[in-house]
Amino acid sequence: MIDGLLLGFYALMTLDVILALFLGIAIGYIVGALPGLTSSVGMAVLLPFTFSMDPVAAMVMLVAIYVAGDYAAAIPAILVNAPGQPAAAITAFDGFPMRMNGEAGKALTLSILGSGFGAFTSTLLLIVSAAGLAHIALSFGPAEYFALSLLGLALVTSLASGSMTRAVIGLVIGLMIVTIGLDPVSGTQRYVFHRGLLEGVPFLPALIGLFALSEVFMMLERSLKSSGERIHSLPSPWKSMSMIYPFGKTMGRSSIIGFLIGVVPGAGATIASLVSYSVAKRLSKKPETFGSGNPEGVVASETANNAAGPGALAPLLSLGIPGSASAAILIGALMIHGINPGPMLFARNPEIPYAIFVSLLIGLPMMMLIGLLGARFWVQITRLNPALIATVVTSICLLGSYTYDNNILSVWVAVVAGILGYVLRKLDIHPAPIILALVLGSMMESNLRRGLRVSGDEFSYFISQPVSAIILFCAFAVFILPLGQSLISVFRDRKPIQDTR
Amino acid sequence: MSTSTPGEKETPNEKKEWYIALRSETADLIAASILILGSSWYIIQAMGFPTRGSAWVQAHTFPIGIGILAILSAIALGFFAIRRILTRQRLEVIEIHKPLIVFFGLVCTLAYAMVLNWLGFYLTSAIFTMVFGYVAGIRKLWALFALTLGFLAFTKLIFEMTLGTPLPTGAW
Numbered sequence: 239m240i241d242g243l244l245l246g247f248y249a250l251m252t253l254d255v256i257l258a259l260f261l262g263i264a265i266g267y268i269v270g271a272l273p274g275l276t277s278s279v280g281m282a283v284l285l286p287f288t289f290s291m292d293p294v295a296a297m298v299m300l301v302a303i304y305v306a307g308d309y310a311a312a313i314p315a316i317l318v319n320a321p322g323q324p325a326a327a328i329t330a331f332d333g334f335p336m337r338m339n340g341e342a343g344k345a346l347t348l349s350i351l352g353s354g355f356g357a358f359t360s361t362l363l364l365i366v367s368a369a370g371l372a373h374i375a376l377s378f379g380p381a382e383y384f385a386l387s388l389l390g391l392a393l394v395t396s397l398a399s400g401s402m403t404r405a406v407i408g409l410v411i412g413l414m415i416v417t418i419g420l421d422p423v424s425g426t427q428r429y430v431f432h433r434g435l436l437e438g439v440p441f442l443p444a445l446i447g448l449f450a451l452s453e454v455f456m457m458l459e460r461s462l463k464s465s466g467e468r469i470h471s472l473p474s475p476w477k478s479m480s481m482i483y484p485f486g487k488t489m490g491r492s493s494i495i496g497f498l499i500g501v502v503p504g505a506g507a508t509i510a511s512l513v514s515y516s517v518a519k520r521l522s523k524k525p526e527t528f529g530s531g532n533p534e535g536v537v538a539s540e541t542a543n544n545a546a547g548p549g550a551l552a553p554l555l556s557l558g559i560p561g562s563a564s565a566a567i568l569i570g571a572l573m574i575h576g577i578n579p580g581p582m583l584f585a586r587n588p589e590i591p592y593a594i595f596v597s598l599l600i601g602l603p604m605m606m607l608i609g610l611l612g613a614r615f616w617v618q619i620t621r622l623n624p625a626l627i628a629t630v631v632t633s634i635c636l637l638g639s640y641t642y643d644n645n646i647l648s649v650w651v652a653v654v655a656g657i658l659g660y661v662l663r664k665l666d667i668h669p670a671p672i673i674l675a676l677v678l679g680s681m682m683e684s685n686l687r688r689g690l691r692v693s694g695d696e697f698s699y700f701i702s703q704p705v706s707a708i709i710l711f712c713a714f715a716v717f718i719l720p721l722g723q724s725l726i727s728v729f730r731d732r733k734p735i736q737d738t739r
Numbered sequence: 740m741s742t743s744t745p746g747e748k749e750t751p752n753e754k755k756e757w758y759i760a761l762r763s764e765t766a767d768l769i770a771a772s773i774l775i776l777g778s779s780w781y782i783i784q785a786m787g788f789p790t791r792g793s794a795w796v797q798a799h800t801f802p803i804g805i806g807i808l809a810i811l812s813a814i815a816l817g818f819f820a821i822r823r824i825l826t827r828q829r830l831e832v833i834e835i836h837k838p839l840i841v842f843f844g845l846v847c848t849l850a851y852a853m854v855l856n857w858l859g860f861y862l863t864s865a866i867f868t869m870v871f872g873y874v875a876g877i878r879k880l881w882a883l884f885a886l887t888l889g890f891l892a893f894t895k896l897i898f899e900m901t902l903g904t905p906l907p908t909g910a911w
Contacts, residue, residue: 407812455845460836623877632871646855657848
């Protein structure tokens with residue numbers, strides 16, 4: 239591992255990669271601080287800029303956007319009660335009341351310090367776990383990969399916030415899209431209505447449309463107000479360190495919660511943030527103060543939220559399974575650069591995962607410093623005109639879609655995916671399960687068919703392998719248990735329906 | 740069952756905001772019907788895929804499975820919607836605020852894709868940025884010009900000069 243980290247350090251010590259790291263942090267902060275834009279949207283929009291970059295620099299930049307975007311999402315949550323990411327909504331529970339009590343500076347400082355601690359601790363856990371997990375996964379065959387992708391899809395649907403039915407619908411739409419093109423095993427054309435679709439629906443334009451363009455259409459509906467808050471006194475970076483001491487236990491606990499939940503595909507930062515907040519409230523001596531401006535609520539939520547980010551990278555780098563929508567975008571970025579994510583990544587391109595680890599270790603303290611020193615600037619960003627943001631994002635989305643393969647079809651795919659994403663959002667169907675299905679769907683089908691070919695069409699092959707049998711059992715349980723509970727409540731107890739919107 | 744109904748809301752500055760409201764149950768039933776129709780077509784198409792070799796799982800197997808899952812989930816969506824109507828639970832409304840602005844925004848992006856090859860990137864983008872910016876709410880002409888020029892200069896510098904990406908020049 240030490241050799242790997244040294245390799246990552248050398249890979250990072252080039253001007254291109256360091257510039258990419260700084261640029262990623264700055265863009266991530268800007269994207270996160272803009273209400274309505276998430277780090278996933280920022281990564282999707284900026285992915286086309288990485289086409290001609292060195293893969294290490296590209297991945298370092300995207301990971302920096304991912305982490306810094308999660309950091310900065312607390313800024314609009316605290317100042318204007320408009321979270322930059324869904325997970326930051328939990329931060330707003332206490333952050334916004336703190337701002338109303340005139341403690342905006344303290345809330346922002348605590349959120350930045352908590353975020354930094356959570357992400358750093360989680361990165362250390364990621365480094366320890368990912369390489370080991372990848373080593374184990376080297377022995378995996380089609381049965382294990384089929385089972386893993388099935389588990390990923392089951393977790394995505396059952397852990398998705400809101401209704402399970404809607405998450406399943408998102409998933410099947412993604413799976414339908416993924417079947418367009420040549421069949422991965424026999425080469426049969428499926429749903430190919432245009433020659434450009436022979437290789438399938440282009441991933442990046444679909445991603446841009448579903449995430450970024452649909453978000454722009456949603457933005458057109460809203461009239462976001464800029465923050466009226468002016469921060470007159472922010473604690474200095476050095477003095478603010480003392481502010482965090484009373485929350486040491488909360489940060490430690492929340493970091494572990496965040497990492498563990500982040501590792502589970504589909505669970506993500508929102509659940510991590512919510513669980514950590516609930517635990518902090520339950521263990522607090524003054525639980526009644528939570529929700530009315532308790533700084534511990536801000537720390538618990540932000541620490542877990544940011545710890546979940548590096549946690550989601552563990553299954554991505556070691557198994558090629560995305561833990562979140564942002565992780566799915568990172569997988570897309572790796573594929574665009576001709577790199578196969580999964581256990582072989584550590585064997586074939588070790589500089590990439592280790593450069594990501596080192597960039598996080600170096601970048602996180604920088605992010606904290608930039609966050610603390612530039613707080614006033616990030617506050618100004620929340621005041622940018624949403625109409626301006628919508629116009630710039632749309633123009634870049636359309637341009638980025640075209641540059642994916644210099645084909646007008648990609649622009650069409652982005653526009654159609656954008657309209658589809660907007661309609662689905664109105665129906666409360668989030669695009670994240672669609673994107674995860676785009677990544678996991680083809681993996682599932684090709685491994686199922688390879689497994690059957692190897693075993694001579696014996697389905698028992700998948701349960702005769704101990705690892706795949708355990709994973710398949712987990713997938714079955716994860717999918718069936720909540721479904722069974724819903725049905726029992728509907729038919730027996732006549733309790734309110736589980737189809738929450 | 741309610742149908743699409745326009746509504747009005749008082750905003751803090753006393754301006755009435757026009758919006759479209761649709762009961763979520765109605766929207767869910769429409770979505771479920773579309774999904775069932777689409778999935779049926781998807782399954783029928785899959786049945787026509789050629790069979791190669793004697794393998795149990797063929798090119799059509801996976802799509803048929805997905806299609807069946809889609810129909811089942813659409814039935815569940817419709818079932819929950821009907822149950823909400825019958826039990827008068829969770830009567831929620833889907834609101835589309837500023838529907839004209841959203842509509843023109845959608846039309847602008849569709850028009851961009853339609854004319855890109857014909858007008859070329861720079862002319863299409865210049866018109867698109869100005870029109871979309873106006874639709875989104877930028878009302879100052881100088882701001883629209885500055886934004887358009889800034890975006891085109893950025894594209895030229897980053898994509899054409901630095902990344903060497905060829906952009907469509909137009910058919911004329």
